[in-house]
Amino acid sequence: MNEKNSLGLDKCFLDLDNPFELFEKWFEEAKSKEINDPNALALGTANKKGIPSVRMVLLKDFDKNGFVFYTNLNSQKGNEIKENPNATMCFHWKSLLRQIRINGRLKQVDDKIADNYYKTRAYESRIGAWASKQSSILKSREELLNNLENFKKKYNDIKNVPRPDHWSGWNLKPSSIEFWLDGDNRIHERLKYTLNEKNIWIKTLLSP
Numbered sequence: 442m443n444e445k446n447s448l449g450l451d452k453c454f455l456d457l458d459n460p461f462e463l464f465e466k467w468f469e470e471a472k473s474k475e476i477n478d479p480n481a482l483a484l485g486t487a488n489k490k491g492i493p494s495v496r497m498v499l500l501k502d503f504d505k506n507g508f509v510f511y512t513n514l515n516s517q518k519g520n521e522i523k524e525n526p527n528a529t530m531c532f533h534w535k536s537l538l539r540q541i542r543i544n545g546r547l548k549q550v551d552d553k554i555a556d557n558y559y560k561t562r563a564y565e566s567r568i569g570a571w572a573s574k575q576s577s578i579l580k581s582r583e584e585l586l587n588n589l590e591n592f593k594k595k596y597n598d599i600k601n602v603p604r605p606d607h608w609s610g611w612n613l614k615p616s617s618i619e620f621w622l623d624g625d626n627r628i629h630e631r632l633k634y635t636l637n638e639k640n641i642w643i644k645t646l647l648s649p
């Protein structure tokens with residue numbers, strides 16, 4: 442069931458000066474309401490010519506320093522980010538009728554942070570990070586399955602699979618965060634936080 446927030450963004454949330462607090466509130470609600478992947482977001486990147494591309498990734502961490510996802514550094518997105526660190530994220534929680542858009546710059550997370558997260562992943566996922574040359578052309582499905590088998594043989598101690606150098610996390614340090622709430626007859630509500638040059642979040646209401 443879709444749920445409206447009957448109180449509205451301005452009444453509920455305008456007293457919050459910190460967008461991370463509001464993100465956390467909405468994210469917690471999404472975790473309890475969405476049937477699948479409440480941490481899924483559309484990630485937009487662009488290459489150095491400015492040609493954009495978008496795909497879904499999963500949010501694995503966030504705090505006041507940014508929003509973190511993990512991926513293959515040599516994938517299409519990985520190569521684009523290396524050329525152009527400007528990126529954008531968009532969450533859409535269908536059952537809550539809410540959207541959050543975040544713009545900012547990406548920086549690779551420290552190796553230690555990536556190592557710690559990698560260790561929490563299932564054995565098959567850790568092997569997959571070795572076996573899949575993400576976004577490169579496969580001759581056949583067998584090629585990938587053989588790679589998986591070979592890496593399982595190479596790293597047969599499930600407690601000891603090293604993190605590949607080509608697999609890590611990116612942290613999006615936000616410069617703006619916009620919260621969108623569905624309204625009747627498309628008179629939606631939008632609250633945007635923008636970081637000013639003094640590092641203070643400035644709030645504005647936007648027209649739908």
Ligand SMILES: Cc1cc2nc3c(=O)[nH]c(=O)nc-3n(C[C@H](O)[C@H](O)[C@H](O)COP(=O)(O)O)c2cc1C
Pocket residue numbers: 478481494495496497498499500510511512513516517518519575576
């Ligand atoms: C719900 C969902 C979550 C996903 N999460 C990730 C992720 O966290 N990291 C990742 O590399 N790919 C993830 N993918 C796959 C990507 O959307 C994409 O296919 C892949 O990363 C290759 O993208 P690229 O060629 O633009 O690099 C996810 C796909 C879906 C549908």
